[in-house]
Amino acid sequence: MSKVFVVDSTKQPLNPVHPGRARLLLKHGKAAVCRHCPFTIILKRAVEQPTLHPLRIKVDPGSKTTGIALVNDESSEMVWAAELTHRGQQIKRDLGKRRAARRNRRQRKTRYRAPRFQNRRKRKGKLSPSLESRICNVVTWVCRLMRLCPITAISQELARFDTQALEQPASQSVEYQHGQLSGYEVKEYLLLKWNYQCAYCDGSSVPLELDHISPRSRNGSNRVSNLTLACTPCNQRKGNRDVREFLQDDPARLARILAHLKAPLRDAAAVNATRWELNTRLKALGLPVEGGSGGLTKYNRVMRGLDKTHWLDAANVGRSTPASLIIKDIVPWHIMATGHGSRLMCRMDKYGFPRTGPKQHKRVHGFQTGDLVRAVVTSGTKQGTYVGKVAVRTRGSFNITTAQGLVTDIHHRFCVLIARSDGYSYQQRKEAALPPTA
Ligand SMILES: [Zn+2]
Numbered sequence: 001m002s003k004v005f006v007v008d009s010t011k012q013p014l015n016p017v018h019p020g021r022a023r024l025l026l027k028h029g030k031a032a033v034c035r036h037c038p039f040t041i042i043l044k045r046a047v048e049q050p051t052l053h054p055l056r057i058k059v060d061p062g063s064k065t066t067g068i069a070l071v072n073d074e075s076s077e078m079v080w081a082a083e084l085t086h087r088g089q090q091i092k093r094d095l096g097k098r099r100a101a102r103r104n105r106r107q108r109k110t111r112y113r114a115p116r117f118q119n120r121r122k123r124k125g126k127l128s129p130s131l132e133s134r135i136c137n138v139v140t141w142v143c144r145l146m147r148l149c150p151i152t153a154i155s156q157e158l159a160r161f162d163t164q165a166l167e168q169p170a171s172q173s174v175e176y177q178h179g180q181l182s183g184y185e186v187k188e189y190l191l192l193k194w195n196y197q198c199a200y201c202d203g204s205s206v207p208l209e210l211d212h213i214s215p216r217s218r219n220g221s222n223r224v225s226n227l228t229l230a231c232t233p234c235n236q237r238k239g240n241r242d243v244r245e246f247l248q249d250d251p252a253r254l255a256r257i258l259a260h261l262k263a264p265l266r267d268a269a270a271v272n273a274t275r276w277e278l279n280t281r282l283k284a285l286g287l288p289v290e291g292g293s294g295g296l297t298k299y300n301r302v303m304r305g306l307d308k309t310h311w312l313d314a315a316n317v318g319r320s321t322p323a324s325l326i327i328k329d330i331v332p333w334h335i336m337a338t339g340h341g342s343r344l345m346c347r348m349d350k351y352g353f354p355r356t357g358p359k360q361h362k363r364v365h366g367f368q369t370g371d372l373v374r375a376v377v378t379s380g381t382k383q384g385t386y387v388g389k390v391a392v393r394t395r396g397s398f399n400i401t402t403a404q405g406l407v408t409d410i411h412h413r414f415c416v417l418i419a420r421s422d423g424y425s426y427q428q429r430k431e432a433a434l435p436p437t438a
Contacts (some may be wrong), residue, residue: 002080002330002428005040005148006031008047013149015053016070016079036372036419037426038080038333040148054152055079057142059282060297060314061157061275063088066138067314070149076322079149081311082333086137088130090339095129104352127277135278137337142282154282155318158275158291161188184302185295186210190229199257200234200247207232213261215240225261292318334427338370364392365412370421375400375407375414382410389425390415403427 003016017025022041025031034042053072060067063086070080106113127135145151190210197204199211211230214220217240230238238246247254282289300316301308304325311332315325347356362368367390375386388402397409 002038002333005035005038005080006043007034007040007148008043008045008050010046011042011147012047012050013147014043014047014050016055016149035148037335037424038082038145038148052150054150056153056155056320057145057151058155058314058317059138059142059157059278060310060317061134061138061278062310063134065310066134067310067312068138068141068145069311069315070145070151071315071322071325073153073320073322075326076324077326078315078330080145080333081315081330082141082335083310084137084141085334085336086134087337087339088134091130091133092128094342101348101352125277127274131274131277133337135274135281138278139281139285141335142285146285146287152287153290153320154285154287155290155292155320156275156279156282157294157297157313157317158279159272160192160294161185184299185293186224186227188293188295188298189224190227194229194260197229198231198234199228200230200238200253203231203234209235211235211238213243213257215242218242228257228261290318290320331428336425336427338421338423338425340421340423341369360394364394364398365396367392367398367412367415367417368421370423370425371417372419372421373398373400373415374418375410375416377410377414382407386410387418389421 001019004019004022005016006014006022008014022031022039025041025043026033029044031041031043034040053074055070056073058069058071066084066086068082068084069078071078142151142154187210191208196208198206198208208229208231211228211234212220212222213226213228216222220226243257244254247257279289279291296319297313297316300321301312304316306312306316306325306327309332311330312327315321315327341362344359346354346358349355367373369391371390372388373390377383377386386400386402386407388400388407391399391401393399396412398412398415400407400410400415
């Protein structure tokens with residue numbers, strides 16, 4: 001199990017404890033439950049000048065899912081992990097729908113409307129709503145965790161690969177020059193530059209190998225400007241021939257490859273605007289932020305023999321990663337951004353006309369869609385105990401989504417509130433196979 005967060009009666013974050021210890025504290029009445037997700041207990045006394053073991057929060061931002069890990073750098077112990085699923089696609093779809101309905105409404109022959117165009121001003125550096133939501137999700141979670149445990153540093157995967165390491169291999173450390181680390185950076189760079197395709201047959205989703213344009217056996221260099229990617233069959237067919245010799249029957253492809261070889265990778269492709277914006281906002285939180293490259297993360301993860309998951313990637317971000325990570329019994333939380341309901345005033349039909357009456361109040365009998373509730377039904381066909389997210393109905397009978405499935409028509413008088421909806425849904429499930437602890 002992941003550890004349990006502890007705060008004292010003044011809400012000061014303390015060291016996370018083992019779930020067994022948390023259970024004892026709760027049993028003896030020394031603490032109470034503060035939050036269910038992530039599970040946090042609150043002590044019934046204030047702790048003056050506690051001895052805190054500082055934690056580092058590590059983030060691997062992704063477009064769909066972001067990995068988050070809390071690591072104690074001193075003891076190399078992983079304390080907590082989560083995978084945060086964003087809702088960028090949903091936001092994009094919803095805004096597209098709204099745009100279509102508004103366009104439809106404007107085009108209708110109703111009355112004269114003066115043309116309105118070019119009356120929107122875009123702030124410089126403004127990100128699209130879907131990207132903005134991803135950044136906000138991560139910042140929200142970093143802030144939340146900072147309130148629950150003693151975090152003193154942040155690590156973030158910043159770039160796909162380390163451009164400096166590619167350009168000036170000599171200025172780097174011994175590890176970079178002689179070790180395999182540079183290999184990971186180079187591969188990452190080439191994958192992006194050659195669009196994850198074999199240069200000779202355009203095959204994608206096949207294992208790709210490094211290929212020297214001018215072969216090593218003919219004094220071709222190891223620099224990235226002499227490297228491309230090829231699938232195994234193409235690489236073997238090419239053998240130790242020069243590319244000009246290999247592609248003499250296909251001058252169009254040869255010209256394309258040689259032109260692409262010279263072109264440097266565009267900055268836009270290498271630098272991800274979202275990650276830099278996230279970096280700026282994390283720095284604004286006042287903690288030291290360490291950046292790492294994707295190549296370094298992969299190198300760290302492979303060296304420690306760990307599986308590829310978002311949360312394990314997050315644990316391996318940056319140079320501060322301990323030599324041997326202790327990941328015993330960690331069960332990552334699966335956190336999904338769900339938003340806070342819809343702003344539509346009423347539902348529309350496919351032509352954009354109102355289909356339902358105006359939306360009623362969000363709260364029904366003190367409950368709101370998304371709240372975590374426990375329902376103990378004592379009589380009738382639905383007898384039993386159900387815990388899950390509630391979907392409210394104005395008539396007073398709710399639907400509850402439990403781990404076992406959807407239960408419909410539970411009357412509100414059976415329901416007890418556990419936690420208010422906070423824009424996220426939570427699940428904690430065991431991975432198929434936990435990685436060995438190196
Ligand atoms: Zn090929």
